[in-house]
Amino acid sequence: MQFSEFKNKIYQKFGLDLNSYKENQLKRRLDNLLEKRKIRDYKEFFDLLCTKREEYHNFLDYLTINVTEFFRDPRMFQILETKVVPELLSKSPNLKVWSAACSTGAEPYSVSIILYEKSPRKTYRIDATDLDQSILQKAREGRYKADALKNESKQRLEKYFIRQGDEYIIKQEIKSKVYFKQHDLLADKYPTGYDLILCRNVTIYFTREAQDKINKQFANSLKPGGYLFIGGSETIFNPEKFGLKKVFPCFYRRD
Numbered sequence: 001m002q003f004s005e006f007k008n009k010i011y012q013k014f015g016l017d018l019n020s021y022k023e024n025q026l027k028r029r030l031d032n033l034l035e036k037r038k039i040r041d042y043k044e045f046f047d048l049l050c051t052k053r054e055e056y057h058n059f060l061d062y063l064t065i066n067v068t069e070f071f072r073d074p075r076m077f078q079i080l081e082t083k084v085v086p087e088l089l090s091k092s093p094n095l096k097v098w099s100a101a102c103s104t105g106a107e108p109y110s111v112s113i114i115l116y117e118k119s120p121r122k123t124y125r126i127d128a129t130d131l132d133q134s135i136l137q138k139a140r141e142g143r144y145k146a147d148a149l150k151n152e153s154k155q156r157l158e159k160y161f162i163r164q165g166d167e168y169i170i171k172q173e174i175k176s177k178v179y180f181k182q183h184d185l186l187a188d189k190y191p192t193g194y195d196l197i198l199c200r201n202v203t204i205y206f207t208r209e210a211q212d213k214i215n216k217q218f219a220n221s222l223k224p225g226g227y228l229f230i231g232g233s234e235t236i237f238n239p240e241k242f243g244l245k246k247v248f249p250c251f252y253r254r255d
Protein backbone atom coordinates (compact mmCIF):
# COMPACT_ATOMS: atom_id res chain seq x y z
CA MET A 1 0.00 0.00 0.00
CA GLN A 2 1.35 3.43 -1.00
CA PHE A 3 1.38 6.29 1.50
CA SER A 4 -1.30 8.15 -0.48
CA GLU A 5 -3.58 5.12 -0.40
CA PHE A 6 -2.99 4.74 3.33
CA LYS A 7 -4.04 8.38 3.86
CA ASN A 8 -7.20 7.88 1.80
CA LYS A 9 -8.13 4.72 3.63
CA ILE A 10 -7.63 6.43 7.00
CA TYR A 11 -9.96 9.18 5.83
CA GLN A 12 -12.63 6.73 4.69
CA LYS A 13 -12.44 4.63 7.84
CA PHE A 14 -11.88 7.26 10.58
CA GLY A 15 -12.68 10.62 8.92
CA LEU A 16 -9.17 11.86 9.74
CA ASP A 17 -7.85 14.10 6.96
CA LEU A 18 -4.12 13.31 6.80
CA ASN A 19 -3.86 15.18 3.49
CA SER A 20 -4.06 18.43 5.43
CA TYR A 21 -0.95 17.58 7.48
CA LYS A 22 2.45 18.55 6.05
CA GLU A 23 3.42 15.54 3.96
CA ASN A 24 7.18 15.26 4.59
CA GLN A 25 6.91 15.72 8.32
CA LEU A 26 4.02 13.30 8.59
CA LYS A 27 5.64 10.60 6.48
CA ARG A 28 8.93 10.86 8.39
CA ARG A 29 7.12 10.43 11.69
CA LEU A 30 5.06 7.51 10.45
CA ASP A 31 8.05 5.75 8.92
CA ASN A 32 9.87 6.07 12.23
CA LEU A 33 6.89 4.65 14.03
CA LEU A 34 6.63 1.67 11.67
CA GLU A 35 10.30 0.96 12.08
CA LYS A 36 10.15 1.20 15.85
CA ARG A 37 7.10 -1.07 16.03
CA LYS A 38 8.57 -3.49 13.45
CA ILE A 39 5.52 -3.11 11.22
CA ARG A 40 6.36 -4.11 7.64
CA ASP A 41 4.28 -1.67 5.59
CA TYR A 42 1.30 0.69 5.53
CA LYS A 43 -1.09 -2.15 4.76
CA GLU A 44 -0.13 -4.00 7.93
CA PHE A 45 -0.34 -0.76 9.88
CA PHE A 46 -3.77 0.10 8.49
CA ASP A 47 -5.10 -3.37 9.36
CA LEU A 48 -3.74 -3.02 12.88
CA LEU A 49 -5.44 0.36 13.32
CA CYS A 50 -8.73 -1.13 12.14
CA THR A 51 -8.64 -4.13 14.44
CA LYS A 52 -7.56 -2.48 17.68
CA ARG A 53 -9.21 0.72 18.89
CA GLU A 54 -6.34 1.28 21.30
CA GLU A 55 -3.87 1.23 18.42
CA TYR A 56 -5.79 4.01 16.70
CA HIS A 57 -5.66 6.10 19.89
CA ASN A 58 -1.92 5.51 20.20
CA PHE A 59 -1.52 6.50 16.56
CA LEU A 60 -3.42 9.75 17.18
CA ASP A 61 -1.30 10.47 20.25
CA TYR A 62 1.86 9.93 18.25
CA LEU A 63 0.71 11.84 15.22
CA THR A 64 -0.49 14.94 16.97
CA ILE A 65 2.12 15.36 19.69
CA ASN A 66 0.30 16.26 22.86
CA VAL A 67 3.09 18.24 24.51
CA THR A 68 1.74 21.16 26.49
CA GLU A 69 2.28 23.04 29.74
CA PHE A 70 0.70 25.76 31.84
CA PHE A 71 1.47 29.30 30.63
CA ARG A 72 3.42 27.92 27.69
CA ASP A 73 5.51 30.83 26.40
CA PRO A 74 5.20 33.02 29.53
CA ARG A 75 6.02 36.30 27.73
CA MET A 76 3.00 35.85 25.49
CA PHE A 77 0.79 34.91 28.43
CA GLN A 78 2.00 38.11 30.07
CA ILE A 79 0.66 40.05 27.07
CA LEU A 80 -2.58 38.12 27.35
CA GLU A 81 -2.90 38.94 31.03
CA THR A 82 -1.82 42.58 31.03
CA LYS A 83 -3.02 43.85 27.65
CA VAL A 84 -5.51 41.62 25.85
CA VAL A 85 -7.70 40.46 28.74
CA PRO A 86 -8.08 43.97 30.27
CA GLU A 87 -9.03 45.34 26.83
CA LEU A 88 -11.61 42.60 26.32
CA LEU A 89 -13.00 43.01 29.84
CA SER A 90 -13.40 46.73 29.33
CA LYS A 91 -15.86 45.89 26.55
CA SER A 92 -17.70 42.95 28.10
CA PRO A 93 -17.63 41.44 31.60
CA ASN A 94 -18.80 38.03 30.33
CA LEU A 95 -15.98 36.72 28.19
CA LYS A 96 -16.39 33.69 25.98
CA VAL A 97 -13.15 31.87 25.18
CA TRP A 98 -12.24 28.90 22.97
CA SER A 99 -9.05 26.94 23.49
CA ALA A 100 -8.82 24.90 20.28
CA ALA A 101 -6.49 21.87 20.22
CA CYS A 102 -6.20 22.11 24.01
CA SER A 103 -4.38 18.81 24.62
CA THR A 104 -4.39 17.85 28.34
CA GLY A 105 -6.00 21.13 29.38
CA ALA A 106 -3.01 23.13 30.64
CA GLU A 107 -3.83 25.92 28.18
CA PRO A 108 -7.54 26.46 28.99
CA TYR A 109 -6.85 26.10 32.73
CA SER A 110 -4.11 28.76 32.44
CA VAL A 111 -6.63 31.12 30.88
CA SER A 112 -9.18 30.17 33.52
CA ILE A 113 -6.70 31.17 36.25
CA ILE A 114 -6.12 34.55 34.59
CA LEU A 115 -9.83 35.23 34.13
CA TYR A 116 -10.68 34.02 37.62
CA GLU A 117 -8.35 36.68 38.96
CA LYS A 118 -9.26 39.43 36.49
CA SER A 119 -12.94 39.23 35.73
CA PRO A 120 -14.99 41.08 38.33
CA ARG A 121 -17.87 38.61 38.71
CA LYS A 122 -16.01 35.59 37.32
CA THR A 123 -18.69 35.29 34.66
CA TYR A 124 -16.62 33.76 31.91
CA ARG A 125 -16.78 30.52 29.99
CA ILE A 126 -14.03 28.57 28.27
CA ASP A 127 -14.77 25.96 25.62
CA ALA A 128 -11.80 23.64 25.20
CA THR A 129 -11.61 21.23 22.29
CA ASP A 130 -9.29 18.66 20.81
CA LEU A 131 -9.41 15.96 18.18
CA ASP A 132 -8.28 13.28 20.58
CA GLN A 133 -10.93 11.88 22.95
CA SER A 134 -8.41 10.18 25.25
CA ILE A 135 -6.49 13.42 25.78
CA LEU A 136 -9.76 15.19 26.59
CA GLN A 137 -10.45 12.60 29.26
CA LYS A 138 -7.10 13.43 30.85
CA ALA A 139 -7.89 17.13 30.56
CA ARG A 140 -11.17 16.64 32.44
CA GLU A 141 -9.28 14.95 35.28
CA GLY A 142 -6.97 17.97 35.57
CA ARG A 143 -4.01 16.15 37.19
CA TYR A 144 -0.50 17.29 36.32
CA LYS A 145 3.08 16.42 37.09
CA ALA A 146 5.43 19.21 38.16
CA ASP A 147 7.05 19.52 34.72
CA ALA A 148 3.78 20.82 33.22
CA LEU A 149 3.73 23.50 35.91
CA LYS A 150 7.20 24.94 35.72
CA ASN A 151 5.93 28.36 34.53
CA GLU A 152 3.31 28.57 37.26
CA SER A 153 4.10 30.98 40.09
CA LYS A 154 4.44 29.55 43.60
CA GLN A 155 1.42 31.57 44.78
CA ARG A 156 -0.82 30.30 42.00
CA LEU A 157 0.38 26.75 42.50
CA GLU A 158 -0.61 26.90 46.16
CA LYS A 159 -3.84 28.73 45.51
CA TYR A 160 -5.29 26.77 42.59
CA PHE A 161 -3.91 23.24 42.92
CA ILE A 162 -4.18 20.44 45.46
CA ARG A 163 -1.03 18.40 45.83
CA GLN A 164 -1.44 14.63 45.87
CA GLY A 165 1.86 12.71 45.93
CA ASP A 166 3.79 13.83 42.88
CA GLU A 167 0.69 15.24 41.16
CA TYR A 168 -1.09 18.57 41.28
CA ILE A 169 -4.86 18.61 40.85
CA ILE A 170 -6.55 21.73 39.54
CA LYS A 171 -9.17 23.12 41.92
CA GLN A 172 -12.86 23.06 41.15
CA GLU A 173 -13.31 26.84 40.93
CA ILE A 174 -10.87 26.97 37.99
CA LYS A 175 -12.02 23.69 36.46
CA SER A 176 -15.75 24.40 36.55
CA LYS A 177 -15.36 27.22 34.02
CA VAL A 178 -13.88 24.95 31.34
CA TYR A 179 -16.09 22.80 29.09
CA PHE A 180 -14.28 20.07 27.16
CA LYS A 181 -15.60 18.70 23.89
CA GLN A 182 -14.23 16.87 20.86
CA HIS A 183 -13.69 19.01 17.75
CA ASP A 184 -11.66 18.35 14.61
CA LEU A 185 -10.25 21.60 13.22
CA LEU A 186 -10.09 20.05 9.76
CA ALA A 187 -13.58 18.60 9.58
CA ASP A 188 -16.07 20.03 12.08
CA LYS A 189 -18.23 23.14 12.01
CA TYR A 190 -16.72 26.05 13.95
CA PRO A 191 -18.70 27.49 16.86
CA THR A 192 -19.08 31.29 16.94
CA GLY A 193 -19.35 34.31 19.24
CA TYR A 194 -15.92 34.25 20.92
CA ASP A 195 -14.03 37.14 22.50
CA LEU A 196 -10.80 35.17 22.52
CA ILE A 197 -9.62 32.07 20.67
CA LEU A 198 -6.37 30.27 21.45
CA CYS A 199 -5.04 27.90 18.84
CA ARG A 200 -1.40 27.28 19.57
CA ASN A 201 1.20 24.81 18.38
CA VAL A 202 -1.04 22.75 16.16
CA THR A 203 -1.36 24.48 12.77
CA ILE A 204 2.40 24.05 12.31
CA TYR A 205 1.58 20.45 11.37
CA PHE A 206 -0.86 21.50 8.65
CA THR A 207 -0.39 22.51 5.02
CA ARG A 208 -0.59 26.20 4.12
CA GLU A 209 -3.93 25.59 2.46
CA ALA A 210 -5.38 23.99 5.59
CA GLN A 211 -3.92 26.80 7.73
CA ASP A 212 -5.65 29.42 5.60
CA LYS A 213 -8.95 27.61 5.86
CA ILE A 214 -8.62 27.31 9.64
CA ASN A 215 -7.70 30.98 10.12
CA LYS A 216 -10.62 32.09 7.99
CA GLN A 217 -12.97 30.05 10.13
CA PHE A 218 -11.43 31.38 13.36
CA ALA A 219 -11.93 34.94 12.12
CA ASN A 220 -15.61 34.13 11.57
CA SER A 221 -15.82 32.59 15.04
CA LEU A 222 -14.58 35.78 16.70
CA LYS A 223 -16.76 38.72 17.66
CA PRO A 224 -15.58 42.02 16.15
CA GLY A 225 -12.72 43.22 18.37
CA GLY A 226 -12.03 39.65 19.53
CA TYR A 227 -8.50 38.18 19.59
CA LEU A 228 -6.86 35.10 18.12
CA PHE A 229 -3.80 33.93 20.09
CA ILE A 230 -1.45 31.63 18.14
CA GLY A 231 1.83 29.82 18.92
CA GLY A 232 5.28 31.43 18.86
CA SER A 233 6.47 29.44 15.86
CA GLU A 234 3.30 30.08 13.85
CA THR A 235 2.47 32.98 11.55
CA ILE A 236 -0.65 34.10 9.77
CA PHE A 237 0.28 35.20 6.28
CA ASN A 238 -1.78 38.14 5.02
CA PRO A 239 -4.02 38.37 8.11
CA GLU A 240 -6.00 41.24 6.53
CA LYS A 241 -7.34 38.67 4.05
CA PHE A 242 -9.31 37.22 6.96
CA GLY A 243 -10.22 40.57 8.53
CA LEU A 244 -7.50 40.14 11.17
CA LYS A 245 -4.82 42.59 12.27
CA LYS A 246 -1.60 41.71 14.10
CA VAL A 247 -1.58 43.74 17.31
CA PHE A 248 1.10 42.04 19.44
CA PRO A 249 3.41 39.11 18.67
CA CYS A 250 1.12 36.04 18.44
CA PHE A 251 -2.07 38.13 18.81
CA TYR A 252 -4.45 39.06 15.99
CA ARG A 253 -7.55 41.20 16.45
CA ARG A 254 -10.65 40.88 14.32
CA ASP A 255 -11.79 44.16 12.73
Ligand SMILES: C[S@@+](CC[C@H](N)C(=O)[O-])C[C@H]1O[C@@H](n2cnc3c(N)ncnc32)[C@H](O)[C@@H]1O
Pocket residue numbers: 064065066067068069072100101102103104107129130131132135183184185186199200201202231
Ligand atom coordinates in the same frame (compact mmCIF):
# COMPACT_ATOMS: atom_id res chain seq x y z
C1 LIG B 1 1.20 20.30 20.68
S1 LIG B 1 -0.45 20.15 21.26
C2 LIG B 1 -0.82 21.85 21.60
C3 LIG B 1 -1.51 22.03 22.92
C4 LIG B 1 -1.72 23.48 23.34
N1 LIG B 1 -2.49 24.20 22.37
C5 LIG B 1 -0.39 24.17 23.57
O1 LIG B 1 0.03 24.99 22.78
O2 LIG B 1 0.26 23.86 24.58
C6 LIG B 1 -1.30 19.83 19.73
C7 LIG B 1 -2.73 19.32 19.95
O3 LIG B 1 -3.41 19.43 18.70
C8 LIG B 1 -4.37 18.39 18.63
N2 LIG B 1 -4.77 18.20 17.22
C9 LIG B 1 -4.04 17.69 16.19
N3 LIG B 1 -4.76 17.67 15.06
C10 LIG B 1 -5.98 18.23 15.38
C11 LIG B 1 -7.16 18.51 14.65
N4 LIG B 1 -7.24 18.20 13.36
N5 LIG B 1 -8.20 19.08 15.30
C12 LIG B 1 -8.12 19.39 16.61
N6 LIG B 1 -7.03 19.14 17.37
C13 LIG B 1 -5.98 18.56 16.76
C14 LIG B 1 -3.61 17.21 19.22
O4 LIG B 1 -4.48 16.17 19.64
C15 LIG B 1 -2.82 17.87 20.36
O5 LIG B 1 -3.49 17.74 21.58
